Amino acid sequence: MSVCPAQPASGFVNEDRLSRRLTAMAAIGATAQGGVNRQALTREDALAQRLLIEWGAELGLSPCTDPAGNLFLRLPGLDADAAPVLSGSHLDSQPTGGKLDGVYGVLAALEAVQAIVATGVTPHRPIEIVAWMNEEGSRYAPGMMGSAAFTGARPLPAILAVTDAAGISVAQALADVRRLLPEIPQRKLGLPVAAYVEAHIEQGPELEQHGDTIGVVTGIQGKRTFRVQVLGAAAHAGTSRRAERKDAMLAATGMIQALAHALHDPEDIVKFTVGRYLASPNAPSVVASEVVFSIDLRHPDSTRLKALGDQIAPICQASAAPCDVHVEELSRADSLEFPPAMRDRVRRAAARLGLRHRDILSTAGHDARYLHPHSPSAMIFVPSHLGLTHCETEYTAPADLAAGARVLADVLNELANPG
């Protein structure tokens, strides 16, 4: 028997192992430009889940899924009936995504659990690693479907009925994914959770600019999303006079410019993005009869977000003539703040490990948004080089990735061993 004092779980986190696993995951859906295309409920998503199940099995973790296609790997606790501590993120990516967004949080949780196992002390509560279904929302909009279903924020039948551009429903794609996975138990949707902790890359430049390694996430900024449909009339590009035209392309581009001007803030805090734009019939010599575009609007101040978002429909209306416009709000989430006690745990763990840290607001959305009203939640950020994300050049230094996993390991172990 060793006479050394018990080493904290973070001492068993292995930077190389974490890097190797991230590299192996990045090979699934790898793009020519060094990024990842592993959209939700595709074959690549299923292959990533399969690999995660295999790695969990090596540690003795039991996999299970639920009707929303979330994947859980469970480390038993001394009290089998206690609500588990949950940690993870998502395995799906944007169409031209990077190697870290989402998958880092899942593999940091796996690394943390492996470190806890290595301490030789079984935790009181079970710990579960989770990979939430469809966080990104590229193939099936809006995203965060798995966590929304798990927490009851959105009804499952509505989620299962959503279709992708090819007309394939979530229900059908889920069935296709299950066929690619080994036989694993399915439990019912949702369960009591003692606490939820999600590690993630910052997706902004703040930590790097300040030379900090750990972001203690204070909350998540609010977001409103809209679908704008501009209706004109098809006409011949050579014969129809400008005065007779109802050109949806001119109206839509005018709206987007008017919105950008109206929402412009000198402080550069407002996030206004038109990421999706579809024109019909989209033929070079035909005046566009219809344009549909997306608006993603975010602001950390919920009052300001409301005021900004409420301008969108009137601005679109004012720029529509001679076309018609329909503005539909797809989603609306106020800014949220994680419980101070949870943030303290992250801050203290970072301090004990001698890691430079700072409080930081998440300007991106995460599955933790839905877990927050459901159970005490926290997030841990690690730096994103140059703040680049949702692109193929996403990068975080391996030492920073390991530092995040160390903080996570100690926080999870503390949460799983209350008192």
Add this chain to the structure above:
Amino acid sequence: MSVCPAQPASGFVNEDRLSRRLTAMAAIGATAQGGVNRQALTREDALAQRLLIEWGAELGLSPCTDPAGNLFLRLPGLDADAAPVLSGSHLDSQPTGGKLDGVYGVLAALEAVQAIVATGVTPHRPIEIVAWMNEEGSRYAPGMMGSAAFTGARPLPAILAVTDAAGISVAQALADVRRLLPEIPQRKLGLPVAAYVEAHIEQGPELEQHGDTIGVVTGIQGKRTFRVQVLGAAAHAGTSRRAERKDAMLAATGMIQALAHALHDPEDIVKFTVGRYLASPNAPSVVASEVVFSIDLRHPDSTRLKALGDQIAPICQASAAPCDVHVEELSRADSLEFPPAMRDRVRRAAARLGLRHRDILSTAGHDARYLHPHSPSAMIFVPSHLGLTHCETEYTAPADLAAGARVLADVLNELANPG
């Protein structure tokens, strides 16, 4: 033997027959909204050609094709070696096109030839009905491929190599169409043509507004087309600051607005159209990394067209920052004027038939553009209700359609019987 003076060919034109054939053709590729989707080299295009061949066979017309996929139906002349008189247009449509654009010119030629046959007098020269391959240029850009190849304006190998959005080449699509056609002879590309006459709907409101039935087409306005590629950088919609972004969507919409302002003429003669717009990755929560859009610019005055078109690249450059932009000119055609002698033939035929007519400039492009430098060419317009075209509501009164076919019949018969 009849003692009546010979009746002109126009006397045998049958309005009902022409309407019935137009209706039968409109069923091939019919859309739910009453229009036609019969894009070039599709199954629908092949079915339309097959029907035309059948109708020709009933009249004893011999079909043949050429390496560019143009379809010809030949009425023999007394002088088998004489260069034929050619008349027709195209069977392909826009994705949401109407029942008349193109197909009217082909079926008016068929009606005219049937009327000439009905006179009982074999013409001196052969007369050929032609359906040019891919006039619209929606599936394969740019359009007027068949007439361009026939007249040597564009090299055939370059045309055959063009691919559609699914990566299918013109060569492959042509082979697919041939498999759907009966066995017909293929002759070599191009041949001497005595004269070319194309009937077409006006695609503008001028004839209807003036109460005229026949447009004596003076020429075709010039056109320049461009492809604009805007290069930005993908970034996260929630985290990336405006100052850091290279948002291709904001830059492209700004360019289109700047172009619309700069090219705005109070006289409303300039035709400026952005009909096609493709964003990447086209995801709601990702700042666009790339936008590609089309420009279609037309003006009847070639000098003015040159000056306007030359502004496009500098305006795009000026609106590009912080993105990059590449402007490529895809095609450039000056305005052209049909030979006065050919226009006189159309004018006199309309006058003899007591039809109200006026000189009119074609603001749309037509296959006659390529035939014009190759052989004496003319065009006959009939009214377009409200000027609507390249849309599902295209309409011309049956009596006007028949009037155009009558003028065509007399002009063709005159051209085929010189002296």
